[in-house]
Amino acid sequence: MSVSPALDTAGASPRARPAPPAPPAPRPAGRTGRAAAGLAPAGLALALGLWGIRRESSMWRDESTTYQVAHRGLADIWHLIGQADAVHGLYYLFMHGVFALWDGGLVALRLPSVLAMAAAAAGVGLLGQRLAGPRAGLAAGLVFPLFPAVQRYAQEGRSYALVCAVVVWATHLLLSAVARPRKRTWTGYAAVASLACLLHEFAVLAVAAHGLALYRARAGARSGWAWGRTVSGVAVVLIPLVIVSQQQAALVGWISPPGPPELLGFGALALTGLVCAWGPLPARGPVPLRDLALALLILPPAALLAVSYLHPLYVDRYVLHAYVGLALLIGARLDGLSRTVAAPRALAGGLAVAAVAALLPYSLQLRTPQSRLDDPLAAARVVRELGQPGDGVLFLPARRREPIMSRPEDFRGLRELALARHAIPSGTLHGIELPAPLIRARMLTAGRIVTVNDPPGQPLDDTPQERMKREVLAEHFHRCAVRDVTGMRIVLYGRAGKC
Structure with missing residues (x-):
């Protein structure tokens, strides 16, 4: 007796077709x-x-x-x-x-x-x-x-x-x-x-x-x-x-x-x-x-x-x-x-x-x-352009000392007027400043002062030293030049006739 082609050899129902092959399992990455x-x-x-x-x-x-x-x-x-x-x-x-x-x-x-x-x-x-x-x-x-x-x-x-x-x-x-x-x-x-x-x-x-x-x-x-x-x-x-x-x-x-x-x-x-x-x-x-x-x-x-x-x-x-x-x-x-x-x-x-x-x-x-917020290297370059040997230098506020610490050669010949102890011996990031009366006395010995400042619009530090710096500059000095760099302002101050 012949076997009908509609029936498979395992006795499956008529017209059944083999299941499609399963997709191959993903091989691990080589x-x-x-x-x-x-x-x-x-x-x-x-x-x-x-x-x-x-x-x-x-x-x-x-x-x-x-x-x-x-x-x-x-x-x-x-x-x-x-x-x-x-x-x-x-x-x-x-x-x-x-x-x-x-x-x-x-x-x-x-x-x-x-x-x-x-x-x-x-x-x-x-x-x-x-x-x-x-x-x-x-x-x-x-x-x-x-x-x-x-x-x-x-x-x-x-x-x-x-x-x-x-x-x-x-x-x-x-x-x-x-x-x-x-x-x-x-x-x-x-x-x-x-x-x-x-x-x-x-x-x-x-x-x-x-x-x-x-x-x-x-x-x-x-x-x-x-x-x-x-x-x-x-x-x-x-x-x-x-x-x-x-x-x-x-x-x-x-x-x-x-x-x-x-x-x-x-x-x-x-x-x-x-x-x-x-x-x-x-x-x-x-x-x-x-x-x-x-x-x-x-x-x-x-x-x-x-x-x-x-x-x-x-x-x-x-x-x-x-x-x-x-x-x-x-x-x-x-x-x-x-x-x-x-x-x-x-x-x-x-x-x-x-x-x-x-x-x-x-x-x-x-x-x-x-x-970035600021550029101390650019500030140091401006200080070098504005300053002259014998000028004083101030940082307002004191934490703005990054330029002199990263590029001290650009401040050669300038006198730091507020610093009492440098950062390294004092074990600090920016050094320690003098008391306010001594800062005043030092500032009054200078004919010109280059200042490194926060940009305009920043809140002013309310410490005795920072208040004294601002007061002496306002009472005894005139602005001679102002230069803005990224995130900082450099100002040259001078006594009358010293700009």
Whole structure:
């Protein structure tokens, strides 16, 4: 008897057809994919960081502090951080070593930040590859160095780029410790997380975000307890720095409570991240990308904003690592869109061109002196042009001494009229000034005085020394010349007939 062709050999019902083959399971990323996810972002970050690194030979006040503190002796730096700026103490010691190896001026000042941000970009790309695949990792890594804030702090001689890089690689160690729990992996995570916190104590908020991500991911009691023990070790390392920095809290008295600009800025970033997190996202790693990225994006700035209503501390650069979370979410979402939208390559190319075009004006502006609050080097050059040997020099207020500390050669031949003790022997950032009556007596011995001032419109310091400076200038001197530079005003005063 013949078998009907409508029946299969297993006795299936008539007209049944074989099921279509299942799509092949995604293969793990090869070495090429992993290399691209790390090297391409690092190359982009390095190129952006080196582009205009000298910023037209300008340097703003915080960088000026780094430059002159890092050029002090080790004992002098230790003396300083016991009284001021302990939160940046490890960074100052690191930069002291950089300048000891190569005193390359502005390039040496900023190159460590450039290299650190390149390492952070590579780490973001590899995080994305690890949690969502090679294309998502590559997209995340390329997005990260394009953020305006990342471009800005990649070119600043401060600790924020280094903190960001260390946080990124601590996150890698966390994922490794959760995936393959071993004592040495958790110890490595503890060491790198501690380093991040010692570079800037608010990096502890990123460590807290790691804990929130583990909780959201239900990583298990074993991982939770291991993370808790690790954080206890980090806290032991951090507590001495916290105690010392709390005694120096007056140094951040310039920070105001959060206002609409800060809230809107945080809200815009958080909303962007939440939109990118909406809907399905890949979940390949030991912790889902969504949980980790949202924790890094939202918890550190939100916690610092909340605390700042009681004790103002919020400055966006203190939580720069939040952009790591945003880059991961954007990268994963771009990868998802490229898989569902027709002509993904054309769309991706168009989006890339549009993003670069939109950011180009801001990127150009970031590489000018006007992009920062002030320019002590420009102020020093104006003092050199206006002053003559024997003239007096005053700083109104005293904290405006950055120009003379970074470019003392431009003040050669001028007499400091208010200084009692220099910054280095006094273990301070700007030195210690004389009592008001002695400042008056010194000022009256000068025929001409060059003053370095805040720009117009800034509140006047109400100390006896600052009041005395203003009173003597108003009563006994005339304005001879006024020059404005970025963030400062230089005024030459003279007695009658001395201009």
